[in-house]
Amino acid sequence: MITLEGLSKRYGETRAVDALDLTVSPGRVTGFLGPNGAGKSTTMRMILGLDTPTGGSALVDGRPYSAWPVPLAKVGALLDAKALHPRRTARNHLIAMARSNGIPVSRVGEVLAIVGLDTVRQKKAGQFSLGMGQRLGIAGALLGDPEVLMFDEPVNGLDPDGVRWVRQLMRSLAAEGRTVFVSSHLMSEMQLTADQLVVIGRGKLIADAPIAEVIAGSSRTTVRVRVPVRADLAVLRERLAEEAEQVESVSAPATPGPDQLIVTGVSAERVGDLAHELGVRLHELYTERPSLEEAYMELTADSVQYGVAAAS
């Protein structure tokens, strides 16, 4: 488990991380999202003791990372896949890591096999592609068989097969009861991988909730209802207008007039109950949920620092 209490980091005037309170629990994949410069990498670096907080604390199972006798056996991390010695082979890189952390060298072969690099274990890291570097970084994170894993943009540079592999790896690590904390800008991938989402913007917590809740909480969740009788549509519309945020009449393609309502701010159950009370016959009633990307865009709209002006 990772526990952040009031965690803060300032760089001069920049509040990179601003009083962050957060618990990252075991047994699930927690996605860590936020616009560029939101403070994700800085947070992860502080958890690993690579940056010193200017306030608050970051603990792993109740202790700072460095206070664990074999930190690599407690937390495995992939932060910067390019941080490799270019003339060292994959195998030697991992052997050096294992030796300096008191981990049996026999574990090196195991993790090379897990990440699919056993055939190139004698290749020098400097000759690795971006994706191979990512795999080697993940091998390093797994070396100490840690309970807590942190990955900063792990699918960066991976081909579709590799992306899928990372997804399955994260899911299986969480299923084994480990804590998996992973940052990514790929929303579609996060939607498939994460159980819980933590969203930050300008160093502050914006959301910490199960993925389904983040999506359901979006104002873009609407209810669509199809009513076959035009007069009934008007009756239902009038009644819904009393409690909905918005009710819009629309027509399906190739129909002469409106035959559907799109309702915001009222559940499908409530729409169905009201229709029943009014004796209005329905042909369709369903909830349209936004994608995670749409929900995320809405959540972070005020926190984007490095946006591009929309093309006119």
Ligand SMILES: Nc1ncnc2c1ncn2[C@@H]1O[C@H](COP(=O)(O)OP(=O)(O)OP(=O)(O)O)[C@@H](O)[C@H]1O
């Ligand atoms: N060493 C540093 N010196 C000064 N400012 C820094 C330093 N490291 C990070 N920052 C600033 O802290 C803020 C947070 O940066 P950080 O890299 O943690 O964001 P991020 O969420 O990981 O961004 P990205 O998604 O672009 O990787 C940014 O404004 C960044 O410019």
